Amino acid sequence: MPAASVSSRLAASELTKDLSFLLARANAVSLAAGNRALAPHGLKARSYSVLLLAAGDSGPSQRELAEFLRLDPSQVVSLVDDLQARELVERRPDPSDRRANIVVATAKGRALAEQARGSAAAAEAELHAELTVEQRRVIGEVLRTLAFPGE
Amino acid sequence: MPAASVSSRLAASELTKDLSFLLARANAVSLAAGNRALAPHGLKARSYSVLLLAAGDSGPSQRELAEFLRLDPSQVVSLVDDLQARELVERRPDPSDRRANIVVATAKGRALAEQARGSAAAAEAELHAELTVEQRRVIGEVLRTLAFPGE
DNA sequence: TATTGTTATACTCTATAACTATA
DNA sequence: TATAGTTATAGAGTATAACAATA
Numbered sequence: 241m242p243a244a245s246v247s248s249r250l251a252a253s254e255l256t257k258d259l260s261f262l263l264a265r266a267n268a269v270s271l272a273a274g275n276r277a278l279a280p281h282g283l284k285a286r287s288y289s290v291l292l293l294a295a296g297d298s299g300p301s302q303r304e305l306a307e308f309l310r311l312d313p314s315q316v317v318s319l320v321d322d323l324q325a326r327e328l329v330e331r332r333p334d335p336s337d338r339r340a341n342i343v344v345a346t347a348k349g350r351a352l353a354e355q356a357r358g359s360a361a362a363a364e365a366e367l368h369a370e371l372t373v374e375q376r377r378v379i380g381e382v383l384r385t386l387a388f389p390g391e
Numbered sequence: 392m393p394a395a396s397v398s399s400r401l402a403a404s405e406l407t408k409d410l411s412f413l414l415a416r417a418n419a420v421s422l423a424a425g426n427r428a429l430a431p432h433g434l435k436a437r438s439y440s441v442l443l444l445a446a447g448d449s450g451p452s453q454r455e456l457a458e459f460l461r462l463d464p465s466q467v468v469s470l471v472d473d474l475q476a477r478e479l480v481e482r483r484p485d486p487s488d489r490r491a492n493i494v495v496a497t498a499k500g501r502a503l504a505e506q507a508r509g510s511a512a513a514a515e516a517e518l519h520a521e522l523t524v525e526q527r528r529v530i531g532e533v534l535r536t537l538a539f540p541g542e
Numbered sequence: 543t544a545t546t547g548t549t550a551t552a553c554t555c556t557a558t559a560a561c562t563a564t565a
Numbered sequence: 566t567a568t569a570g571t572t573a574t575a576g577a578g579t580a581t582a583a584c585a586a587t588a
Contacts, residue, residue, distance in 0.1 A: 250459040251539070253447050254508075255440060259527075260421045260515055262534035264436065267418040268461045269540060270411045285415065286578090289406060296404050303546060308401040310419045312580065317548060339546040339587045357405075364411055370536055376410075378529040383413035385521055388402070389420060437555095454569060463557065468571060490564045490569040 263386075270367060277363035281356045282326070286311070288356055290319050294329045295345035295353040301334060302341050328352055414537075421518060428514035432507045433477070437462075439507055441470050445480045446496035446504040452485060453492050479503055 255261045274285050283291065289309055293300050302320060306313045320343055323329040328349035334340035345353060368376060406412045425436050434442065440460055444451050453471060457464045471494055474480040479500035485491035496504060519527060 249449050250444060250451055250455055251542075253444055253449060253459075255443055255459075256535065257531075258511075258515075259519070259531060259534060260425050260436070260511070261440060262531070262538045263414070263418050263421050265461060265538035266534045267414050269537060270414050274411050285411070289412060292406055293401060293404055298400050298404060300401055301546080304401055308404075308406075310416060313547065314549080314581090315579075334546095337546080337588070341547070360409075360411070364409075367537065367540065368410070370540075371533060375529060375533050378526060379533045380408075380410060380413070382522060382526050382530045383410060383417050384407070386420060386518065387413045387416035389518065389521075391402075452569075464570065465558090465572075466556075485569095488565075488569080490562095492570070 270364075273363045273367055274360060277359040278356055281352060281359065283352075283356055286315075287319055287323060288353075288360065290316070290343070291323060291328060291345060291349055291353045292357070294323070294343045295350045299342045299344060301337075302343060305343065323349070421515075424514045424518055425511060428510040429507055432503060432510065434503075434507055437466075438470055438474060439504075439511065441467070441494070442474060442479060442496060442500055442504050443508070445474070445494045446501045450493045450495060453494060456494065474500065 271285055274288075278284055278288050281288075286309070290305060293305060293308070298304075300308070302313060302316045305311070305320075306316045309316075311319075320329060320331065320341075324331060327346055329343050329345050331341040332344055334342050371379070422436055425439075429435055429439050432439075437460070441456060444456060444459070449455075451459070453464060453467045456462070456471075457467045460467075462470075471480060471482065471492075475482060478497055480494050480496050482492040483495055485493050522530070
């Protein structure tokens with residue numbers, strides 16, 4: 241991983257006003273911290289997201305996971321393969337469509353998801369420590385709008 | 392690229408409240424739109440960022456580019472190699488440190504940077520069309536804080 | 543015909559280590 | 566000794582096409 245951020249002469253650059261750049265850099269910082277927090281649980285951001293969705297009560301198909309996480313269906317295959325090999329999730333045939341697999345967490349998977357959620361939340365709290373309550377509220381709204389455009 | 396986002400049963404998931412997830416997804420949307428807008432100029436988000444910094448008046452070294460963009464120095468090498476082969480930037484020896492290369496845009500590079508900036512700004516404006524003025528102001532502040540923690 | 547999951551493959555991105563030239 | 570740039574390489578992530586089973 242590259243060195244930690246430094247205050248730099250480049251901070252005066254026009255890029256600092258580019259929201260897409262700031263979004264990319266903020267995400268890189270957040271992703272690195274998240275992966276660090278999840279590593280002790282044997283998870284990364286991707287596998288954590290799949291596990292969390294599988295541990296919820298929505299009963300997502302692999303296709304739905306791919307769309308929601310903006311992954312290719314083939315990437316979901318290997319993520320689920322890995323989680324299934326570790327007995328954290330199961331593939332269940334969808335009774336209403338025999339082509340589809342419903343991905344559901346096992347008891348072991350739900351327990352791990354709960355632990356990992358604690359670690360992820362702690363890491364996020366640390367990153368957001370400098371933000372005001374108002375800033376947190378607005379950023380939630382805005383990111384939801386940007387993350388799911390047209391909805 | 393995966394399918395466009397869909398409104399989904401999964402929107403009720405706890406992940407929708409996870410700012411790190413929303414940040415990652417918003418970035419994926421933004422990056423895809425940015426790369427699409429930059430493609431006609433033969434650029435991607437990465438090379439565009441390097442070109443823009445080289446076109447400014449900071450005169451960044453490769454090391455500074457790596458830190459600011461959170462890239463490994465070896466990644467900067469190939470980005471600059473590519474831009475240099477296209478005569479968009481030059482490597483100039485730093486007079487005060489003969490180990491370092493200062494990366495500066497050529498006239499051709501500055502012209503392309505200006506064009507690309509227009510395309511990128513248009514794409515960003517479209518993505519942010521739904522945001523209020525107040526939301527834009529706050530997101531700028533917040534993303535700067537998250538992108539450059541501790542500064 | 544179209545879609546879900548799968549496999550295979552190629553390509554890009556990321557991370558690491560080692561080397562050189564300078565400091 | 567340490568740092569800037571470079572090279573090489575391996576690993577992770579991404580994108581595409583093709584196939585079987587099912588709709």
